[in-house]
Amino acid sequence: MYKSRGIISGYFAAFLSVFLIAQFSCDRKTAPSGAESANKKYLSLREGSGSKFGDYFSAGRKIALDLKDEIQIGPKPSIGALSRRGEFIILDSFGVRQILVFDTNGIYKTRIGSQGTGEGQYLYPDNMFLDQKTGRVYVSDGDLLRILEYDEDYRYLSEIALPVYIEQLLVTKEGRFFCFTSGSAGPDGADRVVYEFDRTGRIKNSFLRMPKTFVPAAEAKGGGMVHINDMFYIITPYEYTINRCNASGKVTAQVRIKTPFYTEMKMYADKKVETDLNERKRYHSTWSHIWWIINIGKDCLGVVYNEAGTKRYYLDIFTSDLDIIAHSILLPNLIATPHAIHTAGNDLYWLEYINSDGIENIAIAKYSFRYLHNSPMPVREEVETQ
Amino acid sequence: MKLNSVRMSRPAAFIGIFASVLLLLNVLLLFRISGLQTQNKIWKTKGVLNLAEQRALVEHGLEGEYLGDEIELLRREGFRLLDDHVSKLTLLYSFTITCDRCLNMEMDIYQTNASMLDETHVTPLMVFGNIDQLLFDRIVRSFGIKEFSIRDKEEVLIKKFSKLTTPIILLINSNGRILAAHISDYFDRAKSQRFYEKVFNIASRT
Numbered sequence: 157m158y159k160s161r162g163i164i165s166g167y168f169a170a171f172l173s174v175f176l177i178a179q180f181s182c183d184r185k186t187a188p189s190g191a192e193s194a195n196k197k198y199l200s201l202r203e204g205s206g207s208k209f210g211d212y213f214s215a216g217r218k219i220a221l222d223l224k225d226e227i228q229i230g231p232k233p234s235i236g237a238l239s240r241r242g243e244f245i246i247l248d249s250f251g252v253r254q255i256l257v258f259d260t261n262g263i264y265k266t267r268i269g270s271q272g273t274g275e276g277q278y279l280y281p282d283n284m285f286l287d288q289k290t291g292r293v294y295v296s297d298g299d300l301l302r303i304l305e306y307d308e309d310y311r312y313l314s315e316i317a318l319p320v321y322i323e324q325l326l327v328t329k330e331g332r333f334f335c336f337t338s339g340s341a342g343p344d345g346a347d348r349v350v351y352e353f354d355r356t357g358r359i360k361n362s363f364l365r366m367p368k369t370f371v372p373a374a375e376a377k378g379g380g381m382v383h384i385n386d387m388f389y390i391i392t393p394y395e396y397t398i399n400r401c402n403a404s405g406k407v408t409a410q411v412r413i414k415t416p417f418y419t420e421m422k423m424y425a426d427k428k429v430e431t432d433l434n435e436r437k438r439y440h441s442t443w444s445h446i447w448w449i450i451n452i453g454k455d456c457l458g459v460v461y462n463e464a465g466t467k468r469y470y471l472d473i474f475t476s477d478l479d480i481i482a483h484s485i486l487l488p489n490l491i492a493t494p495h496a497i498h499t500a501g502n503d504l505y506w507l508e509y510i511n512s513d514g515i516e517n518i519a520i521a522k523y524s525f526r527y528l529h530n531s532p533m534p535v536r537e538e539v540e541t542q
Numbered sequence: 543m544k545l546n547s548v549r550m551s552r553p554a555a556f557i558g559i560f561a562s563v564l565l566l567l568n569v570l571l572l573f574r575i576s577g578l579q580t581q582n583k584i585w586k587t588k589g590v591l592n593l594a595e596q597r598a599l600v601e602h603g604l605e606g607e608y609l610g611d612e613i614e615l616l617r618r619e620g621f622r623l624l625d626d627h628v629s630k631l632t633l634l635y636s637f638t639i640t641c642d643r644c645l646n647m648e649m650d651i652y653q654t655n656a657s658m659l660d661e662t663h664v665t666p667l668m669v670f671g672n673i674d675q676l677l678f679d680r681i682v683r684s685f686g687i688k689e690f691s692i693r694d695k696e697e698v699l700i701k702k703f704s705k706l707t708t709p710i711i712l713l714i715n716s717n718g719r720i721l722a723a724h725i726s727d728y729f730d731r732a733k734s735q736r737f738y739e740k741v742f743n744i745a746s747r748t
Contacts, residue, residue: 229684250646282643431705433706
């Protein structure tokens, strides 16, 4: 009797230890790095409680770009940065391939670098970062895989070889380089989203895994990261989950959101999606893509996504604690290119096509965010803490 | 109830600990097996062609193929540009707007080789599918390729090459036969340049 009890308790202890080991190893394999201790939240926002754009943003003036005859803008321009002097730096990576600088009134001032493969030149300048502390401009060239560094007066300084094709570059005030990529594989085949690298292009750290639902056929541009109060807020194009990480990559908070106009990515049943372009297009039209994450105001952030299969873009706004401020704000017309929306302080900018005297031109639309921190949360929400 | 009634006997406790150690070893063995299985999978995939090899195979498969029907369909869409095709070698670009980087790179390489194509009497013809009229107009204007670009509304070439989402460049003779094929790879600019050298070689022989 005692003997059998002993054996049973021994086996029980063994199973318990095996169970604990399995759990531990399982967590390490599937959860984002550091996510075990993260504060996880699930927000389900009710239908019909969407907010109006005008409730949160006041329209400023539209600044038409005064293009000289010799300047031609390509089909997909975007605002790269706003300099410390208030100049608009326009990235024109597709077609003409140029970086143009306009003053606060939209008057053309100068170009940064030029097209080519030499020093300070680029072939596909699709992303940039302006260090507000030093005024330095960092341009990433997606074709030659390098970052070009220019000083505040746009003179070429140096270049950094890129370890991976990046979609977004971020330089912290300590001078640390971080990049975001939503592609299927990083430089070492790793399925990470954010990489930190040094000035020699060597990867120092990588963090946050791609969502478990990701498959190569779903690959899309979008998502990104913002840096608020020394924390990174990161989102991929594939699922509406905002991850808050510290600079070493530890996830400190995570929120998954469900809104009326966001359709989650589903797995396809038809294998044709993997090989047939039209089937892939159809598949991508069945779910919403997260397009951008932006920093609004002092410490708020916004996420822009489209309604599945449409070109209607919605914005949800959160506090830095990942509490909702407003959701399902339908954005007015904008040119949808990577990094189309640019923010600086309380101001939101994007490019719009305008027609003046029958000639197509581009204007910078400016809107100001007017959320006050002590105002009550204007939306109802269902919160479930995991 | 007596207290010693719930206490284990020494041999029983020993057996229990021994069993748990044994089980732990089993689990470790399982982990090792699963590791070996992963390694085995990697070895198995060594036999699978990498992306560059797959591309080369498709390119080789396209050479010699007849494209006359597609050219006729495009002509029926009203593209007068194809009227010149009968007496010349044509470099046919099929762009599905899925990768801006690829298109940008191929345009860059085209611009480098444009004068040489002209000298060897090879006519470029750029066909854009999966694109609306407005974007098409903006793209051809900004790249300066309006004179020899067409928007394929019926997506004739996409239907033909639906499995290939990256730009395809084909050298076709006046009978609609593909003489050389190239699938763009934005990690390998040199590959595109090698293709143009092949085109010039063929053109100089004909």
